[in-house]
Structure formats: C-alpha cells, structure tokens
Amino acid sequence: MDRRDFVRTTTATIGGLSFVGQPRIARAQPSGRDPIRVGLIGCGGRGTGAAVQALSTDQDVQLVAMGDAFADNVENSYRALTEFEDVDLTPRINVPPEHRYSGFDAYERVIPHADVIILATPPGFRPMHFEAAVNAGKHVFMEKPVATDSPGVRRVLESAAKAKADGLNVVVGLQRHYQTIYREWVDRLHAGMIGDITLGRVYWNSGGVWVRDRQPGQTEMEYQMRNWYYFNWLCGDHIVEQHIHNIDVANWVLGGPPARAQGQGGREVRDGLEHGEIFDHHFVEFTYDSGATVLSQCRHMPECMNRVSEAFRGSNGSAPEPGRIMSASGHTLFEYDDAEDPNPYQVEHDELFAAVAGGRFKYTDGENGAIATMTSILGRMATYSGRVVEWDEAMASDLDLMPAHYAWDAPPPVLPDANGRYAIPVPGYTRVL
Amino acid sequence: MPTQHEPTSHASAVRRIVLFSLLSASVPPVATNAQTLQAGEPVTRTIPGTTVSFDMVLLPGGSFRIGSPLDEPGRDEDEGPQRMLTLGPFWMGTTEVTHEMFSVFRDRSLDDDVRADPDHPFDADAVTRPSPPYEDPAHGMGGAGRPATGMTRAAALHFARWISEKTGRLYRLPTEVEWEYACRAGLDDAFGLGVAYQDDAESITNLLLERAWFDANSDGSLRDVGTRAPNRWGLHDMRGNAAEWTLQPYAADRYASLSDGPAAGGEPATSTRGRGVVRGGAFDDDLRHLRCADRFEETSAWKRRDPQVPKSRWWNTDSPHVGLRLVSPERAWSTAEITAYWDAILGAN
Numbered sequence: 083m084d085r086r087d088f089v090r091t092t093t094a095t096i097g098g099l100s101f102v103g104q105p106r107i108a109r110a111q112p113s114g115r116d117p118i119r120v121g122l123i124g125c126g127g128r129g130t131g132a133a134v135q136a137l138s139t140d141q142d143v144q145l146v147a148m149g150d151a152f153a154d155n156v157e158n159s160y161r162a163l164t165e166f167e168d169v170d171l172t173p174r175i176n177v178p179p180e181h182r183y184s185g186f187d188a189y190e191r192v193i194p195h196a197d198v199i200i201l202a203t204p205p206g207f208r209p210m211h212f213e214a215a216v217n218a219g220k221h222v223f224m225e226k227p228v229a230t231d232s233p234g235v236r237r238v239l240e241s242a243a244k245a246k247a248d249g250l251n252v253v254v255g256l257q258r259h260y261q262t263i264y265r266e267w268v269d270r271l272h273a274g275m276i277g278d279i280t281l282g283r284v285y286w287n288s289g290g291v292w293v294r295d296r297q298p299g300q301t302e303m304e305y306q307m308r309n310w311y312y313f314n315w316l317c318g319d320h321i322v323e324q325h326i327h328n329i330d331v332a333n334w335v336l337g338g339p340p341a342r343a344q345g346q347g348g349r350e351v352r353d354g355l356e357h358g359e360i361f362d363h364h365f366v367e368f369t370y371d372s373g374a375t376v377l378s379q380c381r382h383m384p385e386c387m388n389r390v391s392e393a394f395r396g397s398n399g400s401a402p403e404p405g406r407i408m409s410a411s412g413h414t415l416f417e418y419d420d421a422e423d424p425n426p427y428q429v430e431h432d433e434l435f436a437a438v439a440g441g442r443f444k445y446t447d448g449e450n451g452a453i454a455t456m457t458s459i460l461g462r463m464a465t466y467s468g469r470v471v472e473w474d475e476a477m478a479s480d481l482d483l484m485p486a487h488y489a490w491d492a493p494p495p496v497l498p499d500a501n502g503r504y505a506i507p508v509p510g511y512t513r514v515l
Numbered sequence: 516m517p518t519q520h521e522p523t524s525h526a527s528a529v530r531r532i533v534l535f536s537l538l539s540a541s542v543p544p545v546a547t548n549a550q551t552l553q554a555g556e557p558v559t560r561t562i563p564g565t566t567v568s569f570d571m572v573l574l575p576g577g578s579f580r581i582g583s584p585l586d587e588p589g590r591d592e593d594e595g596p597q598r599m600l601t602l603g604p605f606w607m608g609t610t611e612v613t614h615e616m617f618s619v620f621r622d623r624s625l626d627d628d629v630r631a632d633p634d635h636p637f638d639a640d641a642v643t644r645p646s647p648p649y650e651d652p653a654h655g656m657g658g659a660g661r662p663a664t665g666m667t668r669a670a671a672l673h674f675a676r677w678i679s680e681k682t683g684r685l686y687r688l689p690t691e692v693e694w695e696y697a698c699r700a701g702l703d704d705a706f707g708l709g710v711a712y713q714d715d716a717e718s719i720t721n722l723l724l725e726r727a728w729f730d731a732n733s734d735g736s737l738r739d740v741g742t743r744a745p746n747r748w749g750l751h752d753m754r755g756n757a758a759e760w761t762l763q764p765y766a767a768d769r770y771a772s773l774s775d776g777p778a779a780g781g782e783p784a785t786s787t788r789g790r791g792v793v794r795g796g797a798f799d800d801d802l803r804h805l806r807c808a809d810r811f812e813e814t815s816a817w818k819r820r821d822p823q824v825p826k827s828r829w830w831n832t833d834s835p836h837v838g839l840r841l842v843s844p845e846r847a848w849s850t851a852e853i854t855a856y857w858d859a860i861l862g863a864n
Contacts, residue, residue: 127823134824162825167814270742290647384622385658388651 087153098260099354117144117174121220122198123189123211125150125159128225129202131164132255135431136200136223141439143278147181149188151203151307156182186488193218198438204307204316205323205455206230206484209237212448215243216250221438223431225255227297227326227455230318233481235456242448248473249443253434254451256330260433261426262420263405264331270416275407276396279336282376285389286320286326290382293356303485306494312358313493313504315483319360321347322467323348323459329461330454330460331404332368332376340368340376341455342472347465349506351383366461371427378461414501470510479515518649518770532662540677541582545618546645554748557609563681564628567615569608572749576603580703582770582808587705593694593767593810600692600778606843607689608612609749610740611757612674614653617663618786620643620677649821653737654835660739662757662838668813671830671839672761676857677840679725689808689842691769692778694794698807700748705806706835709747713719719802727755731797737835754805760798764789765812768852785860790814793840797836 098231118141137143150156159183164172176298183191193199199215200223201208208228215222224456229235231457245252259266271279294309311317317323333339345366352362362383368376394401399409405418424432437444443499456477463471463479485495498504509515552575584596585591593627620645623629643750645666651657652665666674668688672749677688689697702709708722720731726746728738733755741751751758766772789812796804804811813834820832831837848856 130824131822166824170789197832288648288651293648343550382649385618386651388657392649427822497664 098295099394102331108391108457115142117142118145118198118200119146119433120200121145121147121149121192122159122200122202122209123149123192124201124203124225125155125284129200130159130162131427132200132202132225132431133159134171134221135428136164136198136435137171138169138428139161141433142179143435145194146174146176148177149183149192151184151186151188153184155184156188157182189214193413197221198223198435201225204308204310206234206316209234209241212238212304213241216245216248216252217364219248219250221251221434222448223253223255223434224448224451226330226451227318227322227458228254228457229455230315230322230461231481231483232456232477233482234484235452235459235477238448238452238455242452246446249435251437251443251445252448252451253445254432254447255427256327256447256451256454257426258327258331258404259334259447259450260429261420262423263420266418267405267407268334268399268417269402269466270407271319271394271396272337275399275415276394276401277398278372279374279394279396281374282332282335283393284325284332284376284378285391286325286328286380287387288324289384289386289388290352290383291320291324291353294357301490302357302497303490303492303494304356306496309356309358312356312360313494313496314359315485317360318455318459319364319462320379320382321366321380321462322455323363325354325364325378325461326454326458328380328390328449329376329378329458330367332378333450333454333457335392335394336370336372336374336376338370339424339453339473340370340460341515342470343368343460343464344470345464346468346509347376348509352435353357355502355504356382358463359506361465361507364461366464368457368461384420388494402454463514466507467514468513471514475515481513481515517694524655524716544756552592552689554700555602557563557749558689562616562619562626562678565619567577567613567619567708569613569841570610571606571841573604573606573607573845574697574748577601577696577701579699579701580694580791581773581805582785583705587808588842589705589806589808590808594808596770598770599697600773601776602693602696602778604694604845606845607750608841609745609837610751611759612663612841613740614661614663616655616678617666620674638640643672644677645670646827648827648830649823650832652830652832656737656835657817662738662740662752664737664838665756665831665835666837666839667829668760669787672785672787672861675734676861679853679857683842683850685848685856686841686843687856688839690763690779691761691792691844692773693761693795694753694761694840695797695807696739697748697750698746698753698795700746700750702747705808706745706802707807713820716802722806723754723802727805728752728798729755729796730799730801735799743850753795754807755796755800758793758800758804758811758836759795760839761792761794763792765792767812779792787861793837799836823844 118137120143123131133145137145148156163175193215198221203210205227210226228238291311296305306313343366347361349362349365363381366378391403393403401407407416409415434445460471460476463476483495496504555573557570557572559568559570578599578601580597580599583594608712652772679686692728699707724732726744728743745751746753793811803850817831818826821827
C-alpha cells in the first residue's frame with residue numbers, strides 16, 4: 083500500500099478527524115462531569131486551526147470564549163468553526179456574542195471563562211498572554227515562537243517554572259515533538275546509532291509568506307498589527323517565526339542549546355516598503371558545548387531551491403533526513419515510513435486534553451519552547467550584528483522590542499521614515515544586545 | 516524531439532513491483548475506430564507578455580471504450596461499467612502545465628503586459644491570484660521544466676480561467692472522458708501502449724520505462740516534462756510524472772450515468788466544491804495507477820499538514836505529485852462565451 087492508497091481504501095481517521103461517516107463528537111458527557119472549557123486567544127488561521135484540533139479530541143471539550151485584537155478576526159474565526167466541513171463542531175461551540183472579545187485586552191477577558199487557553203496571536207504578545215494564563219491557573223496550548231526578544235523569553239521561562247510548580251500542563255506547537263517520525267528518529271540518534279553528533283544542517287528555504295497591504299485610515303499600529311510578519315516586535319523575523327522548527331530539532335538532537343552563534347543575512351530580493359524591517363535570508367553557524375556545529379539556513383525567496391528539513395552527521399554515520407539513518411559506509415540502518423501516522427497538529431491536542439481530562443500533569447513544553455525561541459533569536463542577533471553572539475549574553479540582554487503602550491493610536495516601537503521605509507538592520511553596526 | 520533518458524536498469528525496475536498481480540497470459544491490443552486516426556502537428560502558443568510557451572495538439576474525433584474490463588489487473592470498481600463513447604476533435608497540451616506557465620499566474624511581475632500598464636486588465640485587482648504557499652507545494656521537486664504541482668483543483672481552475680482570459684482562447688481542465696480518450700490514443704489495452712505484449716508486470720514495466728516516469732525509474736521525484744516518449748497522439752507523460760486534475764468532482768458511479776454514443780455535448784458544468792479526481796498516476800506510483808482507466812479521488816490527506824483553518828484554497832500541503840494539463844475546444848470561442856463559461860464555474864471575477 084502506498085501513502086495514497088491507504089487513505090483511499092480505508093475509512094480513514096487521520097489526526098483524530100473522521101473523514102468518512104458520522105463524527106464521533108457528542109454533546110453529552112456520560113460521566114456527568116463538566117466539559118473542559120477552552121478559550122481561544124488569537125483568531126487568525128492558525129488559532130482557528132488549533133481550535134478545530136482542540137474540539138476534535140476524544141475528550142468532552144467546549145469552546146467558550148474567543149479573543150483577538152481585531153473584531154473581524156473573531157467573527158471570521160467563529161464562522162469558520164461553526165461552518166467547518168470535515169466534521170460538525172457546533173455541538174462543542176458555545177461562544178455567545180458577549181464572550182467574543184476584541185482589542186488589546188481581549189486576552190484578559192477570555193481567560194476567566196476557560197480551563198485550557200489556546201494562545202495563537204503573533205508571538206510578540208505570547209509572554210504577556212502566557213503569564214496571564216498561568217497566573218490564572220490555566221492549562222495552555224501555545225503556538226511557537228513564544229517571544230520575539232530576550233526579556234520576553236525570560237518572562238516565558240518564569241511563567242513556565244510557575245506552571246510546573248502549579249501542575250499546569252503546557253504544550254507548545256513545535257509539533258515535530260508530537261510527530262512519530264521525529265520521535266522515532268531522534269530516539270535512535272540519542273541512543274547513539276551514528277555515534278556522537280558532530281554536524282547538523284537545518285533548513286527552511288521557501289518562497290515566503292503573505293503580505294497585507296496598508297489600508298486607508300489605518301493607524302501605524304493597526305497597519306503593523308495586520309501586516310505583522312514584517313515587524314520584529316510582533317514576528318521576530320522569519321528565522322524565529324518559521325525556522326524555529328528546524329533549529330529546535332537541532333537542539334533536541336544535541337540535547338540543549340548552543341553556546342554561541344555567528345552568521346550573515348540580509349534583504350536581497352524582498353525589499354518593498356510592505357516588507358517592513360525583516361531580512362529575507364539568514365545563514366547561521368551555531369556552536370555547541372560538545373564541539374558540534376549546526377549550520378542553519380532560512381530563505382524567503384521565490385524561484386530558488388526550496389527545502390524544509392534537518393540532517394545530521396555523527397562520528398559513525400549520518401541522518402540525512404527525518405526518518406532515515408545511514409551507517410558510515412552508506413548502508414541504511416533505519417528508514418521510517420510515516421504514511422499512516424496521525425497528524426501531529428492533532429496529536430498535540432489529543433495528548434494535552436487527555437492529560438487535562440484525566441487530571442494528570444504531564445506536559446511542560448514551556449521551557450523548551452522558550453529555549454528554542456531564544457536559540458532562533460540568537461541566530462537573528464548574529465545575522466543582524468555580524469558578530470559572534472554568546473548564548474549567555476543573548477539570554478541576559480535587556481533589549482526590549484515591545485511597545486511601551488498598547489493602543490490603536492499609540493506609536494509602535496518602529497516607525498517608517500518620510501518615504502515609508504523602515505530601518506533595516508546593518509551588520510557591523512546594528513546593536514542587538 | 517525531447518531528450519530521451521536512459522531507461523532504468525531492468526533488474527531494479529522489476530524489484531520495485533509489489534502490487535501488480537499477474538492474471539491472463541497475453542492480450543493483444545484491441546482496435547477501435549480511433550486507432551486509425553491521427554493527431555495533428557503540435558502548435559506552439561506563447562503566453563502574451565512573456566516568453567513562456569507551450570504546445571497544443573489537435574486530437575482527432577473518434578470512438579473509444581472508457582473504463583476497464585472486469586478482469587484487468589489492478590482494476591477498481593469505479594472504472595466501470597465500460598461504455599463506448601464518441602468525441603469530436605479537441606486540443607490538448609502535449610505536456611503537463613509547467614512551473615514556468617503557472618508562475619506567470621502566481622507572480623504578476625513575470626508578466627510584461629501587467630508591468631508596463633498598471634491599468635492592464637490582468638493586474639492584481641482584476642485577477643484572482645494564488646497566495647504564497649506556507650511551504651513549497653512541490654516539496655523541492657519542482658522548478659523550471661518540471662510540472663507545476665501541489666495546487667488545489669480550485670487553483671487549477673483559476674489558472675485555466677486566467678490563461679483563457681489572457682489569451683482569448685478557452686482553456687480548461689479535461690473531463691475524465693476526454694482525458695482517458697487522449698491517454699488511450701485509439702488503443703484499447705490497459706496502458707495505451709499499442710503493441711502486443713506479455714501481460715506480466717516485468718514486460719509492461721520494461722515497455723513503460725521509456726514512455727513514463729513512475730516508481731521504477733523516477734528516483735522518487737518529479738521529472739522535466741516531455742522527457743519520455745509521447746503516446747501515438749504526441750502526448751507526453753499522460754501516465755506518470757504528475758497526476759493530472761480533471762474538471763469535475765469525483766463520482767464513483769460516473770460511468771453508470773453515461774450512455775453509449777456521443778459523449779456529453781457542449782461544455783460540461785462543474786463546480787469548485789467537492790473532491791476532485793486525478794488521472795494518470797505520478798512519478799511515485801506503481802503500474803496499477805499508470806493504467807489509462809485508473810481514477811484517483813482527492814483525499815483530505817492532501818491537506819493534512821495545513822495548520823490553518825480555513826485551509827488554503829490555493830495549495831495543498833501534501834499533493835506534490837498532482838498537476839494539470841489543459842484542453843481547448845476545436846472551435847474558437849468568443850470572449851463573451853469564455854467569460855460566461857468561467858463565471859458559471861468560478862463566479863464573476
């Protein structure tokens with residue numbers, strides 16, 4: 083059976099969603115217990131997708147509150163959820179209009195309604211939102227990355243420690259940790275199948291992502307919030323926002339974060355006014371205490387070589403792609419076929435909600451999420467500065483990218499010049515610590 | 516003539532065959548009246564405002580038997596009942612739509628007409644263009660010379676609308692009837708090979724090595740279009756390389772609703788809703804999916820890694836093996852007819 087025959091010829095259940103036949107979601111809770119109440123903060127496409135996954139687990143789950151900076155995002159998300167086609171989610175959606183919140187403070191109003199909070203806003207807000215959820219005693223699913231600067235990372239680490247002390251489950255959307263092919267692969271690398279890891283190569287080379295054009299009447303704050311991918315206080319640059327997935331795998335395989343980084347990057351192709359302040363390519367050399375080197379490349383340029391993957395070399399073989407391990411002489415030692423594996427985005431929620439329903443404290447992803455985020459920020463610091471940046475000094479940095487005040491008429495931390503152009507980092511000159 | 520690659524070695528090809536079962540001993544090709552019919556010479560057409568070109572060939576009208584006989588190895592139930600259908604002539608692309616062709620649709624900056632004239636009717640406001648994909652929909656296998664792949668059926672339809680309006684000539688996806696007629700090219704054997712062959716997997720594989728990119732010779736990747744020998748009507752890669760979107764949503768009982776005789780006249784209705792069907796198999800498929808009669812229904816698995824809801828209307832995360840091929844009616848359509856046709860399918864632009 084090949085990967086497509088499988089789904090063609092069976093009544094496939096992929097990622098917990100039944101694609102054929104009746105959905106297995108029921109309103110009633112046989113045990114008479116109250117359903118697990120879910121609050122969604124950040125109602126874009128990913129937040130809505132995460133809500134679908136939360137509502138598609140085997141547990142008795144209800145979505146009870148939604149919040150986003152923008153009211154139209156909340157309404158569009160609510161509509162997408164209630165009209166979701168693969169399975170009827172409406173028995174699990176109980177969000178009356180008065181529990182749909184918008185504005186910068188929407189998160190504060192969502193949190194009291196729920197037992198589990200989904201955090202899926204642009205990452206700059208994550209430290210503030212995560213702290214509020216943990217302080218309120220809530221379990222959390224949060225998307226990666228979890229911050230855009232060092233103060234944000236430290237704030238997440240503090241909240242992660244508090245969540246651990248308070249027995250609150252935290253799952254971070256670095257879904258490769260919930261993907262069987264990665265779990266099987268990394269387990270074998272940890273067991274020494276290719277000896278000591280000496281070299282890693284990690285990639286997120288793709289064509290780039292969406293742009294949202296400036297609209298008449300928008301304040302600068304609203305424009306940046308809409309077109310958030312291109313502003314560092316919101317996004318962290320694509321090395322943080324996307325490439326974190328692959329950098330995190332390097333840390334996972336090597337057992338911890340690097341000691342230092344140096345690298346280079348710039349804006350070669352994607353250089354419009356609508357592209358804010360971020361680079362379109364980064365190449366970073368991370369050095370680990372073991373002596374291992376990880377070469378990281380990420381690029382947002384159309385019509386170039388595309389690759390999203392990780393590869394490692396060891397003293398006794400290689401792991402050229404996820405799921406494959408080779409001996410030093412080139413024999414395949416391990417090859418994993420993931421055709422029938424569940425959707426990792428769904429597994430994250432299946433495991434989190436099973437733990438919550440069972441009253442178990444099992445998931446403490448907050449710390450790793452913060453370390454992976456910090457590693458990506460370290461890479462950005464290296465490419466923006468052109469210098470060697472030490473892990474310790476990066477982690478201790480007080481350079482705060484976030485605005486002093488959150489309001490639609492407040493100035494965001496970066497502003498365009500008279501020509502509409504934002505300051506672009508200049509290697510050799512830009513201060514990153 | 517396109518470059519011919521060296522066939523993959525006989526032994527390695529045979530080793531890869533796992534699914535194809537051996538049934539009857541020898542089946543000569545069965546002639547229908549279309550066997551004597553010849554296609555025209557390929558005509559090269561260029562996308563206005565670019566140097567990107569593609570070849571179309573006028574296929575002869577004729578009759579053919581759609582579907583597979585009950586005893587065809589690898590057959591699925593949705594390949595019957597067989598019907599004898601008659602079609603008029605129509606144009607078809609000699610190759611799958613290339614990366615270069617689809618890129619002009621994706622990226623307006625590749626189109627000199629649009630760049631030179633901001634009020635050009637094909638600027639960003641008048642044309643619905645794809646959003647950037649989150650990851651490469653071709654999984655790194657695409658690029659210049661390769662088939663464009665990974666688009667949804669809706670995106671394939673929008674592409675066809677765009678190229679119709681840009682060229683003033685109706686282009687659309689083929690119906691399954693048209694696709695299978697073209698794949699068979701007047702021949703009635705399972706693979707449209709048109710030669711007598713021993714009906715065993717090894718013999719068929721050896722015949723296909725020079726005629727298709729499939730799991731025995733592709734090395735697990737899309738290949739440049741037009742680099743395997745064409746069928747007798749000049750069509751490359753009908754089998755293998757990229758599987759190809761067809762016009763209408765999948766229906767398992769599609770053929771039961773057909774009658775022997777002329778295939779549905781005029782231009783068939785369709786909609787962007789419902790799961791589509793792809794034909795011809797792909798670079799990673801075995802013999803079973805390379806049969807002319809094979810039908811493959813779109814599955815939700817092709818979007819499984821899309822983390823967004825609603826999922827992208829333009830791109831699948833996991834169908835790097837699915838592309839498209841264009842057909843065009845023999846008769847020239849007026850601009851008004853073309854507009855009305857696409858408005859009926861996709862709504863007014």
